[in-house]
Amino acid sequence: MKKSNNPLVSIIIVVKNGEKFLQTAIESILNQSYKNYEIIVIDGNSIDKTPIIVQSYSQIRYFLQNSQGIANAYNQGIDEAKAELLTFLSCDDIWTYDKLKIQVDYMINNPKIQYVVGKVKFFLEERNLPPSGFKKELLEEDHIAKIMETLMVRKNVFEKIGKFNPEFLIAEDTDWFARCQDAKIPMKIIDKVFLYKRIHNNNASLNDPQYNQYILKILRESIHRKRKNLTDTKLCY
Template identity: 55%
Template sequence: MEYLPLVSVIIAVKNGEHRLADAIESVLSQTYEDYEIIVVDGKSTDNTEKFAKSYERVRYIWQAGQGLADAWNLGIEAAKGEFIAFLDHDDVWTPNKLSLQVDYLINNPTIQYAIAKFRFILEPECPIPLGFKKDLLDKDIVGPIPGTLIVRKSLLNSIGKFNTDLVIASDVDWFARAKDENIPMAVIPEVFLYKRVHTQNLSSNAEINNQELLQILKQSVNRQRRAKIKKDAIQQ
């Protein structure tokens, strides 16, 4: 019998009643069937809880803390799967996302995580948010972002989860830490994610985003510097 590891799909949401169903349906439409869906609700005041609980395959978690990183970490702690995947409540996957990524990791056991391409889609009748480059709407983009990621849970346990001190860029920080530690990864050159662009996108807060990106860059440079010093000391 073919080995099919369980994938835990984590969807963090807050007041997402208008878009959550599309995200969940895109998971339910996966050609890979051995998965669980964990919806982490950040204290929604709309009908998000009702919508989430209406799906039999959804495990619903109320988030006592706050922030996206905390929601992802809650989902990871609750996850039963060997592999972890993430989907924003306002985005959707292609049906082959999990099957191709799981197959790749099974056949390449040294690879600890894989990402893929994604495409932005502008919400109907929504103006392009300030700071968003319009030409990105016409491109397939290689995405080191949670929505394209599939990762072995063992890696999240070893290098750490998401930094809850960061409001927006905790995912950028995680990918930077993985890169600095030379974790084996792969890019699957296919579009697996359609990422909605609208005025409520968290990343549209440019000031906070830029501050956090600068902080992450400094931390990454320091990690690389320490790693080089340690390597040079071993070689002497």
């Protein structure tokens, strides 16, 4: 069967009390040059105007989160996704207008590649100071970013390595990317800025004191997987 040159893309937004920046994020989707997409919003039971904002857009499929935690919210979005190509956007970030088009074209032309990421440009929200965990020099130039908001991934990758681990209350994406790398899932870094990432006082992971503990746990688990893979490889000979 011939592959479509205009495949559906599922865009997943996970949000809780994101009224301040949510509309700008959604508009950056609606302004995409690539138009064949669905938008899925998983709302962690917001008590602000988030539900009103989301439901004002007829294009959005809106769901209340049926569990707790960011990882479970992402997983719910994945389960609801109708497309084979999945992307993710945070409620306080902004995509470049050509993000979907460039990534879709690459995935069509390179069927062996299972996911792609790109570059990010950080910017500081007006009248905000960088959180204590943020390195100010990151504001000075573009950076390669293996993060959810620059990602486009084939849905079957989640079948191969699993979805996001709810054990990680933050850094769930770091764990997932580490599992992809350890499993040698074919990927590509596209040398293009796809994301403007807003830095502000309420950036969740940057303000969480447990972040470093989760990173250490992810590193330990990655080392364990690599050792197991090496042992299994030796046993095959």
